[in-house]
Amino acid sequence: MDFLDRLRLDVPVVQAGMGGGIAGGRLAAAVAAAGGLGTIGMMPPVELRAAIARVREEASGRAVVVNLLMPFARRHHVRACLDARVDAVVVAFGGDRALVRELQDAGIFVLTMVGTEEQARTAVQWGVDGLIAQGREAGGHLVGTVAALEFLPRAVAIAQDRPVLLAGGVAVAADTAAALAAGAAAVVAGTRFLLTDESGAHPEYQRRVLDARITLETTVFGLGWPARHRVVPNAVTARWCREDGAPRRAPSLINAWSGPLARLTPEKLNGSVLRLQRPQLPLFSPVAPLEGEPSAWVNRAALYAGDSALRMTEVVSAKQAVDELAA
Ligand SMILES: Cc1cc2nc3c(=O)[nH]c(=O)nc-3n(C[C@H](O)[C@H](O)[C@H](O)COP(=O)(O)O)c2cc1C
Known part of the structure; x- marks a missing residue:
């Protein structure tokens, strides 16, 4: 076929x-x-x-x-x-x-x-x-x-x-x-x-991807879904990831125990979850920033992208x- x-x-x-x-x-x-x-x-x-x-x-x-x-x-x-x-x-x-x-x-x-x-x-x-x-x-x-x-x-x-x-x-x-x-x-x-x-990606998210010089494989945005993902750097990865993308201890431990949260996840997560996330607080969901949301959220959310972005x-x-x- x-x-x-x-x-x-x-x-x-x-x-x-x-x-x-x-x-x-x-x-x-x-x-x-x-x-x-x-x-x-x-x-x-x-x-x-x-x-x-x-x-x-x-x-x-x-x-x-x-x-x-x-x-x-x-x-x-x-x-x-x-x-x-x-x-x-x-x-x-x-x-x-x-x-x-x-x-x-x-x-x-x-x-x-x-x-x-x-x-x-x-x-x-x-x-x-x-x-x-x-x-x-x-x-x-x-x-x-x-x-x-x-x-x-x-x-x-x-x-x-x-x-x-x-x-x-x-x-x-x-x-x-x-x-x-x-x-x-x-x-x-x-x-x-x-x-x-x-x-539907936020234009500032798109700009960050175009400007990126590296991507990181990490699990830092793993609250509720602690799987590996590839992103471009932002304030969250600068604060909570090592150079190779591996998350520091606090988000690692929290994410490792957060799997069952996926079952509780409300249907429409985006705005509500990102409103609560802060670069200083190691609780990072898999939600990415969308157009229409505040530009500042690109520093608290996952900016997914592959090496092809480079x-x-x-x-x-x-x-x-x-x-x-x-x-
Ligand atoms: C922003 C973004 C979101 C993605 N979301 C999903 C998803 O919801 N489901 C899925 O199967 N794959 C998802 N992927 C992975 C793609 O299926 C695919 O494997 C990947 O984009 C290929 O690499 P590339 O980004 O370099 O083209 C996503 C990729 C990106 C960049």
Whole structure:
């Protein structure tokens, strides 16, 4: 089966579903209309249904895709995907065979993001339709453990005939070409689409990403979800991380015990949580700053970005991003 045909793509470019309001219907629709695969990131179920409808309306005939961020996904999110008969779902940072089957029984194409051979084998055992092989250089939360191009062939070998997409380090068309030459069916880009006009990220967050000279792998923004993530530096990492990104003792201990908080997390976190966070207080949630919020919040929140950011110089339209990655 050809991945591009199955999901009606003109080009092998996939926009990562970025949760918490960064990749909403506006971005996914713009990417889909440009011939790529737009993915709606995690959001409250009512908004998710509206975003699905928006993509259908603004990118008629294109595939609709939803990213289910499993630590925060509830039954209502799954229901929204099933009811709307979306074309594909990316099951990320969790999942199981029963969920994969349920989605597939509704005709939905299921992808899972993996970063180790063991995770790839597990996903294949679940019966997923395709894998996303994430590299450690990727932005946002990480399952990736080695460079994407190093991991890709291992994932391809495990996936048998299933398509494998490469995520991490995709900034320009040459990166897409290298991934395809190494056996990828398409590329998944997050940071490139974070830095678009249609993303929901705060403009000051985008500016910090463009200005960054390094990224940090850390767990400091791990309250409620103590997983590894890649960010650009800000006042929080300056105060609470060592040079290599590892958090100091206080946030490490607090985050390590905070896992169950994800189950209590209210549907709409953003504003309410960031209002309470302070650079001096080692309690940092995974919430990222969105447009419309105070600019100062970029110094108290996670500024997710991948190493690909270090090769980007401007915010562009989503269409330009698709065209530039596909050229
Ligand atoms: C701001 C941001 C938010 C992200 N949020 C999610 C998410 O909600 N779910 C997910 O599966 N991956 C998420 N990712 C990771 C992407 O799926 C992808 O692996 C990564 O962006 C690839 O690396 P790149 O950013 O260098 O393109 C996020 C990435 C970024 C940059």
